Amino acid sequence: MRWKDATLLLLISPDGVEEALDCAKAAEHLDIVDVKKPDEGSLGANFPWVIRQIRDTVPADKPVSATVGDVPYKPGTVAQAALGAAVSGATYIKVGLYGCTTPEQAIDVMRGVVRAVKDYRPDAFVVASGYADAHRIGCVNPLALPDIARRSGCDAAMLDTAIKDGTRLFDHVPPDLCAEFVRQAHEAGLRAALAGSVKAADLGALTRIGTDIVGVRGAVCEGGDRDTGRIQPRLVAAFRAEMDRHAREHAASVATAG
């Protein structure tokens, strides 16, 4: 995908083929379809055949992403799983560094992933994901992610929330620290992706701080419920409309200030 600078991309996470069909109906409003299995965790990994079916379902110009799971500190296991996601058709490979308690462990895991995936597909986009609520699960500090991603050769650093209990990204990492995360990622030549029960009300701040990718599920599911609700094309369209509105407002304020 050609990256237009200063454009916030929308990544939507269906839980299977049926929801991917709903994403396909809203394809003009989203940028990346992210395959996951929410009942296996925040970044739960889905089956290879589901990734393949979803790749066949969504328009060819939309990249398919796959989460490799909330992974343990087992670099070989994770590298092999990441290759499985790439072979199944995902070109964005997201890894949740759940079981890594130090930056060194996280770098170990991500180096293996980068090598496994890029040996197979050099243009794949590898995302190292930490958790905004890392303090609740004892994993690596969220602000360490840009450096982990840089040192392991990833393309992006991401934050999501590990525990989906209604608390949101900004409850754990407030906007000024998210801005620092984005700044560090950009300084390292990486893209910055943010997620974690993000709502339309968060889009102003996410736009202002220069986020590259926003990941959502709950906000585009019926009733705002990521577990019992299903992705609704009309909610995807409405979310995109809010993104576009904030992008216009931000561009206007930058032009005025300049």
Ligand SMILES: O=C[C@H](O)COP(=O)(O)O
């Ligand atoms: O990668 C994005 C996640 O699927 C976000 O899900 P959520 O918006 O329900 O927290």
